[in-house]
Amino acid sequence: MNARTAVLFDIDGTMLFARGVGRRSFSRAFVEVYGIEYPDIDGISFAGATDSGVIRAMCATCGVPNPPAKEEHFFLRLARHLDEAMDALPPEVFPGVPELLAALTAEGVALGLVTGNLRSTAWSKLRHAGLDGYFTFGAYGDETPDRVEITRLALQRRPAGSRCGVLAGDTPLDIEAAHANGLRALTVATGWVSAGDLAAAGADGVLTDFSDTAASLALFQSLCEERICP
Ligand SMILES: [Mg+2]
Structure with missing residues (x-):
């Protein structure tokens, strides 16, 4: 090398x-942007997954539409919650x-x-x-x-x-x-x-x-x- x-x-x-801040931030941003509680956030496998893949699967599971503007808003909320959570609890x-x-x-x-x-x-x-x-x-x-x-x-x-x-x-x-x-x-x-x-x-x-x-x-x-x- x-x-x-x-x-x-x-x-x-x-x-x-x-330390689990991603899962909690996904859950919180999902309610804020899509207006419903995701029924089984603990059942999602994040290992090797991608954030856009996960949110699209969550929307499909709940039958909620996910137009690009909504997904981008979700990403903004997710990023904000994750950043704040890690200020208190670093990786x-x-x-x-x-x-x-x-x-x-x-x-x-x-x-x-x-x-x-x-x-x-x-x-x-x-x-x-x-x-x-x-x-x-x-x-x-x-x-x-x-x-x-x-x-x-x-x-x-x-x-x-x-x-x-x-x-x-x-x-x-x-x-x-x-x-x-x-x-x-x-x-x-x-x-x-x-x-x-x-x-x-x-x-x-x-x-x-x-x-x-x-x-x-x-x-x-x-x-x-x-x-x-x-
Ligand atoms: Mg990995």
């Missing part, structure tokens, strides 16, 4: 845990994440985001976690509900001349998005999926967490060399 290398990171479950950063991001940055690697979060909430989560200074590009869950497409957009935005071989994530949906874009999937079992299930889902590398910086860097290095997209 060097100054011409780029790598991609998912946020939730991979770098941090937002939990997983072991070794700041050290790993610092080590990759020290090698000159460009770090990008592939996340189902809205652009605004992605950066708010990173800022509240103290991780916002490491990332220079990315693609987000309010651009498209499809994580494969989000990954494609992020790759398009990597620094000119850089080559990217790895997407780091925590769910089978991250693995699918990596492979569909010609990337290796480096997974970490700090989210909601076990190391065994990540391996069974086809991950190219699995770590329990990022606490061993040298071992994590070595895995990034080997996977970057295995699969380099042009």
Whole structure:
């Protein structure tokens, strides 16, 4: 890895845990914008999901129309509630994440985001976690509900001349998005999926967490060399 290398990171479950503020903020903004209480907010799976995918599924479940102006208003409310909630309750950063991001940055690697979060909430989560200074590009869950497409957009935005071989994530949906874009999937079992299930889902590398910086860097290095997209 060097100054011409780029790598991609998912946020939730991979770098941090937002302590449930997302689910509560979704619930609150849904009532405010669509005028009804969502019947089963605890039954929604956010792992690997995208915010636009989740809100469209919630509206379909309730049979409420979701024209673009309403969805945009929902995103504004969601972002506001999340940002305020994290002022009081910042995310939990997983072991070794700041050290790993610092080590990759020290090698000159460009770090990008592939996340189902809205652009605004992605950066708010990173800022509240103290991780916002490491990332220079990315693609987000309010651009498209499809994580494969989000990954494609992020790759398009990597620094000119850089080559990217790895997407780091925590769910089978991250693995699918990596492979569909010609990337290796480096997974970490700090989210909601076990190391065994990540391996069974086809991950190219699995770590329990990022606490061993040298071992994590070595895995990034080997996977970057295995699969380099042009
Ligand atoms: Mg995730």
